[in-house]
Amino acid sequence: MKLSFEHISKLYGNTAALQQIDLTLGSGVYGLLGPNGAGKTTLMRIMTDLLAPSTGRVLLNGQDIAVMGAAFRKKLGYLPQDFGVYPNFTAEQFLLYIARLKGLSKFEAKRQTDDLLHMVGLEDKKQKKLKGFSGGQRQRVGIAQALLGDPEILVLDEPTAGLDPEERIRFRGIISDLSQQKLVLLSTHIVSDLEAVANEIILLRKGVVLGMQKPASLLEQLNEQVWLVTVPAADEAALTKQYTCSNVMHTDGKSVIRLLSKSAPRPDAVPTAPNMEDMYLYYFGR
Numbered sequence: 001m002k003l004s005f006e007h008i009s010k011l012y013g014n015t016a017a018l019q020q021i022d023l024t025l026g027s028g029v030y031g032l033l034g035p036n037g038a039g040k041t042t043l044m045r046i047m048t049d050l051l052a053p054s055t056g057r058v059l060l061n062g063q064d065i066a067v068m069g070a071a072f073r074k075k076l077g078y079l080p081q082d083f084g085v086y087p088n089f090t091a092e093q094f095l096l097y098i099a100r101l102k103g104l105s106k107f108e109a110k111r112q113t114d115d116l117l118h119m120v121g122l123e124d125k126k127q128k129k130l131k132g133f134s135g136g137q138r139q140r141v142g143i144a145q146a147l148l149g150d151p152e153i154l155v156l157d158e159p160t161a162g163l164d165p166e167e168r169i170r171f172r173g174i175i176s177d178l179s180q181q182k183l184v185l186l187s188t189h190i191v192s193d194l195e196a197v198a199n200e201i202i203l204l205r206k207g208v209v210l211g212m213q214k215p216a217s218l219l220e221q222l223n224e225q226v227w228l229v230t231v232p233a234a235d236e237a238a239l240t241k242q243y244t245c246s247n248v249m250h251t252d253g254k255s256v257i258r259l260l261s262k263s264a265p266r267p268d269a270v271p272t273a274p275n276m277e278d279m280y281l282y283y284f285g286r
């Protein structure tokens with residue numbers, strides 16, 4: 001499978017939400033990472049054929065998705081950011097309903113609904129009305145509905161928003177279990193969610209793709225650029241003003257500051273292994 005974005009731009013009035021995006025994706029899990037307003041939702045809506053780009057086109061195996069229309073949408077599962085549910089439906093009723101809208105037979109709709117409720121851990125809540133669900137449970141229903149019909153392409157807009165740590169771990173398990181034959185694109189600004197699941201990370205800032213790389217190589221680039229500096233608490237402000245800091249810990253009147261710098265910020269600075277939050281600040285921090 002090959003999905004290509006060719007010279008995609010999107011203008012909202014004078015705002016350029018996306019600028020000349022050229023990307024080719026195959027099977028695997030892609031994380032779309034960028035701060036608020038970077039253009040993640042816009043890119044995903046264009047990829048799902050819900051929004052027309054101002055210029056450019058999206059091709060699936062060489063075919064324009066706008067021309068493929070329904071044939072493309074059949075291959076697609078989508079969890080929108082503002083996933084609304086029918087409050088008076090039970091989880092099971094809702095999934096059966098979406099399955100039928102997706103064209104599944106009654107038998108197949110029931111089979112997949114049962115499987116997916118099990119997969120997202122909501123089997124015992126299937127008779128419960130959605131209005132009584134927590135944010136995390138609702139999000140799991142959203143992930144299940146995106147998976148109905150076993151789509152080849154899965155687009156998840158902030159799927160981990162509102163999930164607690166345990167639910168995040170469960171979500172990672174679900175994504176990792178999905179066949180590697182699928183193309184999964186998920187957006188987030190929670191970097192730790194990507195390290196474990198994404199094969200590639202697409203960095204998006206102000207509508208421009210800064211690059212697409214494996215998590216490990218993004219981290220590698222920061223080797224010898226992340227430092228721990230221990231200073232009296234009174235000196236903390238000067239350092240945090242001068243450098244991009246990813247963490248400050250306070251112990252015994254001292255501050256242990258984790259900061260980014262191309263060279264040792266002080267002779268006593270200790271280099272430390274970069275993590276994904278450092279990487280995020282490196283690309284998107286001040």
Ligand SMILES: Nc1ncnc2c1ncn2[C@@H]1O[C@H](COP(=O)(O)OP(=O)(O)OP(=O)(O)O)[C@@H](O)[C@H]1O
Pocket residue numbers: 012015016017034035036037038039040041042043
């Ligand atoms: N319908 C719209 N009309 C006008 N401007 C819009 C519209 N939708 C998005 N924008 C603007 O386009 C830019 C990209 O927005 P988009 O929602 O794609 O970003 P995002 O990365 O998904 O942000 P977030 O993480 O906050 O969801 C922003 O500047 C936003 O204000």
